[in-house]
Amino acid sequence: MIRTVKKMTLDRNDNDSGQLLPLRSMVAFCLLFFGAISAQAASLPVENELVQLSLEDLMTLEITSASRKAQSLADTAAAAFVITNEDIRRSGVTNIPDALRMVPGVTVARIDSSKWAVTARGFNGRFARKLLVLIDGRSVYSPLFSGIFWDVQDTLLEDVERIEVIRGPGATIWGANAVNGVINIITKKATDTTGGLVVAGAGNYERGFGAVRYGADIGDWGAVRAYGKYFNRNELKAEDGHPADDSWDMGRGGFRMDGKSGQDSFTLQGDIYNGTERETLTFSAPAAPPSFSAVRTAGTTASGGNVLSRWTRSLADDAEFSLQLYYDRTKRDIPQFLNITNDTVDLDLLHRFHWGGRHDTVWGGGFRFIDERMIESDALSFNPAYRNEKLYSAFLQDDITLVQDTLHLIFGSKFEHNVYTGFEVQPSGRLIWTPNGQLTLWSAVSRAVHTPSRGESDTQLKQAPTDQMVAGFGGAPSVIVIKGPSNLLAEELMAYEAGIRIKASDRFTVDLAGFYNNYQRLIGVDTVINFPNPPTQPYFLALNTLHNKDHGETWGGELAADWQATDPWRLICAYSYITVSEKSGDRPPAHQVSLRSQLEVTKHVELDLWGRFVGASKDYLDNSLAGYLNLDARLGWRPVKTLEFSLVGRNLLHQRLQEYRPEFIQTLPSGTGREVYGKVSWSF
Amino acid sequence: MKVKIFGIAVLLLLAFILPSPTAYSAPPEESQLKAVFVLNFAKLTEWPANLQAEGGTFTIAILGKVPPAAFTNILKGQMVHGARVSVRNIEEVAEAKGSHLVYISSSERHNLTKIIRELNQQNILTVSDIAGFCEAGGMIGLVPIQNRLGFEVNLASVRKTRLAVGSQLLKLAKTIIGN
Numbered sequence: 098m099i100r101t102v103k104k105m106t107l108d109r110n111d112n113d114s115g116q117l118l119p120l121r122s123m124v125a126f127c128l129l130f131f132g133a134i135s136a137q138a139a140s141l142p143v144e145n146e147l148v149q150l151s152l153e154d155l156m157t158l159e160i161t162s163a164s165r166k167a168q169s170l171a172d173t174a175a176a177a178f179v180i181t182n183e184d185i186r187r188s189g190v191t192n193i194p195d196a197l198r199m200v201p202g203v204t205v206a207r208i209d210s211s212k213w214a215v216t217a218r219g220f221n222g223r224f225a226r227k228l229l230v231l232i233d234g235r236s237v238y239s240p241l242f243s244g245i246f247w248d249v250q251d252t253l254l255e256d257v258e259r260i261e262v263i264r265g266p267g268a269t270i271w272g273a274n275a276v277n278g279v280i281n282i283i284t285k286k287a288t289d290t291t292g293g294l295v296v297a298g299a300g301n302y303e304r305g306f307g308a309v310r311y312g313a314d315i316g317d318w319g320a321v322r323a324y325g326k327y328f329n330r331n332e333l334k335a336e337d338g339h340p341a342d343d344s345w346d347m348g349r350g351g352f353r354m355d356g357k358s359g360q361d362s363f364t365l366q367g368d369i370y371n372g373t374e375r376e377t378l379t380f381s382a383p384a385a386p387p388s389f390s391a392v393r394t395a396g397t398t399a400s401g402g403n404v405l406s407r408w409t410r411s412l413a414d415d416a417e418f419s420l421q422l423y424y425d426r427t428k429r430d431i432p433q434f435l436n437i438t439n440d441t442v443d444l445d446l447l448h449r450f451h452w453g454g455r456h457d458t459v460w461g462g463g464f465r466f467i468d469e470r471m472i473e474s475d476a477l478s479f480n481p482a483y484r485n486e487k488l489y490s491a492f493l494q495d496d497i498t499l500v501q502d503t504l505h506l507i508f509g510s511k512f513e514h515n516v517y518t519g520f521e522v523q524p525s526g527r528l529i530w531t532p533n534g535q536l537t538l539w540s541a542v543s544r545a546v547h548t549p550s551r552g553e554s555d556t557q558l559k560q561a562p563t564d565q566m567v568a569g570f571g572g573a574p575s576v577i578v579i580k581g582p583s584n585l586l587a588e589e590l591m592a593y594e595a596g597i598r599i600k601a602s603d604r605f606t607v608d609l610a611g612f613y614n615n616y617q618r619l620i621g622v623d624t625v626i627n628f629p630n631p632p633t634q635p636y637f638l639a640l641n642t643l644h645n646k647d648h649g650e651t652w653g654g655e656l657a658a659d660w661q662a663t664d665p666w667r668l669i670c671a672y673s674y675i676t677v678s679e680k681s682g683d684r685p686p687a688h689q690v691s692l693r694s695q696l697e698v699t700k701h702v703e704l705d706l707w708g709r710f711v712g713a714s715k716d717y718l719d720n721s722l723a724g725y726l727n728l729d730a731r732l733g734w735r736p737v738k739t740l741e742f743s744l745v746g747r748n749l750l751h752q753r754l755q756e757y758r759p760e761f762i763q764t765l766p767s768g769t770g771r772e773v774y775g776k777v778s779w780s781f
Numbered sequence: 782m783k784v785k786i787f788g789i790a791v792l793l794l795l796a797f798i799l800p801s802p803t804a805y806s807a808p809p810e811e812s813q814l815k816a817v818f819v820l821n822f823a824k825l826t827e828w829p830a831n832l833q834a835e836g837g838t839f840t841i842a843i844l845g846k847v848p849p850a851a852f853t854n855i856l857k858g859q860m861v862h863g864a865r866v867s868v869r870n871i872e873e874v875a876e877a878k879g880s881h882l883v884y885i886s887s888s889e890r891h892n893l894t895k896i897i898r899e900l901n902q903q904n905i906l907t908v909s910d911i912a913g914f915c916e917a918g919g920m921i922g923l924v925p926i927q928n929r930l931g932f933e934v935n936l937a938s939v940r941k942t943r944l945a946v947g948s949q950l951l952k953l954a955k956t957i958i959g960n
Contacts, residue, residue, distance in 0.1 A: 152821045152953055156931055738913055
């Protein structure tokens, strides 16, 4: 413990020096005395205090393996939810989007075999853009549309430590596009995954999957692991009941190395992946009556790789400095539509320190460079043809202890400069009150922005007409064009949130959060119908120009409850509610419920059930999507500690369920049906 | 007179200000915390009369990979049952003879059954942070409970020796095997 010594200077302009001399020297002596005590306290090692604690006290201490301020969920001034490794294992999910279905406030909708629409608090879509997703500190949203290609966000799920989901703007530290939420996927440290793991399984939808991981210690310094995985997934059924021809497969491998020496810790990790997905796309074909569209099925290839390094140094007084550098390459080739390669280089630094006895300050800065190489097609082109994307950012946040261990005020802001809208500021203020160990109350006001991307600002996309349009034009050829104006502004959000966390007992916790979001400058569309103008435009043209004239409001709340009903039986419930004003993107389901039951039938057998209800919603074309009830079940058997067999059934209540219809690119949507798979997991 | 009062006020003010409130004692390192747990286990366990170390040394042997210096530093020089703690690193189970407590490092997790079988025949308290230690027969196992530390006790293994684990220790155990 280091105590700061405050120096006091004496006022020497005293009149009566005779009487003052003993007083002055008394004060000076006291100063020296206190100073000496403080200095001695500073050199008193932490060890001496630790050994004096009783066993009971020891069990209340939070451990930290790197001198970072350990922050438990109860201390977070935000709507936070954690998916643990155990939650992932017992839910039977085989991909990250399905795992996110258990989080309150998050909507996950399957588009086809390899595509999902995931968002938090409304504004869903295949190209949902208000959610920031990070894997081990690496931002994974695509610069193409500022959203996530979920088909390539994957890792060995058994080695995921936890997934932290924060609903609401996390802009201060994370930056632009963390508008409605942040998802942080954290993998286990290499030091926690030494030894081998082999996983294999197959089923009707999961045609076959397997993974191998091996980790080893590196002397006293740390450890390293390497993994490889592959899966092959079947096609689903389209809305007319026919097979959708959207099967896919993907191979992936990677490594992670962690080491620690004194005050320095170091991480190096990387992944590489390659996969093929079949999809059916509808293209505009004005020369092809009667629908003026052409439907083609082809194999999209997606590949990429990344390398990330991070160095953290623990400084005196529980301070910390960290430097992170990563490189990320993504490549996607949708035949006759889009062929794009993105290279991203990102450098971030962070410094956290304490001062004044009450302040926990963190500040930092970053630079990101994105290079893009694109081959245009008839359907999709960009104007300007090239943007050299450089993103500069800085942030500052201060956590002020108003009343020790009870009341904290946190305020801060992120400052960014991007090539579309220039300079953006995203401030946030939060208050968190923990009157005792059972109750936490928090509230927050934040401003967040979504900066436009290539796919919004610079795009020129041709789409085939809808059936209504063909009829409306009396059978004459027509084309839809979606065009970005090249100077779109950032969408803005002012969010007002509050929440309460109650730890009723060691076995029951409830977490409640409410929000009101006010969006301005939302991206919307102006439609103008241009009459045919041969020879260049021998068809009706519905020109949709993107603009920032929309605005909207959403409000709602989320509830999460965790109840260890009996020793072998745990129940976890998540409920979300949202209301949107007219112009707020698609219409999200008003209610969502997730209820999971984890039961240890015997010491070796587990029975896990997961029921979900998602309310009715509307897609981007205002067509209805029915609400649904669904059920997953898992039976796990662990005859010995190192071997686990599991049998998983998913979407058990539906023959075929259509959860979403995608916007922008006219991909044929398909729906899930009943799935079963068996899996073996062996660790050695 | 006024100045004297002022001076006393300054003194009082100093008394309040100088030791400023520090909310941030550095959270303990995991290895340090484990070492203090081991110390407490030793203090709350009774060894049979002829093996008591009173006045002599209380020997803790660490089997396997050498733990971080922070671990050993906490233990060295502490007093347990009136004896000074001495820490040794050993490579083989046979070298544990004469020790009071053996801490089995995670590097030994592949040989756990064999190690426990040999050690449990002597009056040595076996402690480890290997997952499943108590289930495998180890006496006290450190287990993570979320981001805190707790422990389990295999009372059946303890009862096979002449060691006696105090009720104070048992009360705080997360799980007791063989009760």
